[in-house]
Amino acid sequence: MSCVYFIRRKSDGMIKIGFSTDASRRIGEFSGGAGMYEMLGTIDGDKAAEGALHQRFMQHHHAGEWFRPHADILKFASDIRKPQPRKPKELSQEWKRLLRVVRTLDAKQIAENCGVSLRTAQNWQAGRNEPSGDHLVEMMVQFPLMNAAVQIVTGRLSLNAL
Numbered sequence: 346m347s348c349v350y351f352i353r354r355k356s357d358g359m360i361k362i363g364f365s366t367d368a369s370r371r372i373g374e375f376s377g378g379a380g381m382y383e384m385l386g387t388i389d390g391d392k393a394a395e396g397a398l399h400q401r402f403m404q405h406h407h408a409g410e411w412f413r414p415h416a417d418i419l420k421f422a423s424d425i426r427k428p429q430p431r432k433p434k435e436l437s438q439e440w441k442r443l444l445r446v447v448r449t450l451d452a453k454q455i456a457e458n459c460g461v462s463l464r465t466a467q468n469w470q471a472g473r474n475e476p477s478g479d480h481l482v483e484m485m486v487q488f489p490l491m492n493a494a495v496q497i498v499t500g501r502l503s504l505n506a507l
Contacts, residue, residue, distance in 0.1 A: 358414035
């Protein structure tokens, strides 16, 4: 989800009004790390919304996307919501049904065959997240048991056929 964010530089109080698809991660992308910056808040919006906010606060403009720390900007930023922690993505019902089979496979082999890290394969097995379609297809190609399980879950193969 895209948003317009307000970040304050702690050294001088300057405020950046910027656009991002992930404001929580954006703060860490600034040089010097997150300790030098404070996320004031975000508001849903696109590049046009960012431009409108730049216009709204133009009298406090400093340079680029940076603005002087004026009460108008600080009030606006305090009135909008702060970024919420991400909720874990809900696993698909199909993946939940496939987990029993995935957990029987060797995580190292999954990682090697799918071109992902061992940690990613372990996260799939633990049900913390699920593979992309391409990775699932690769698992079906490399592991016949996985292929059969996917076909059963999707209704393409009956248990009676086995």
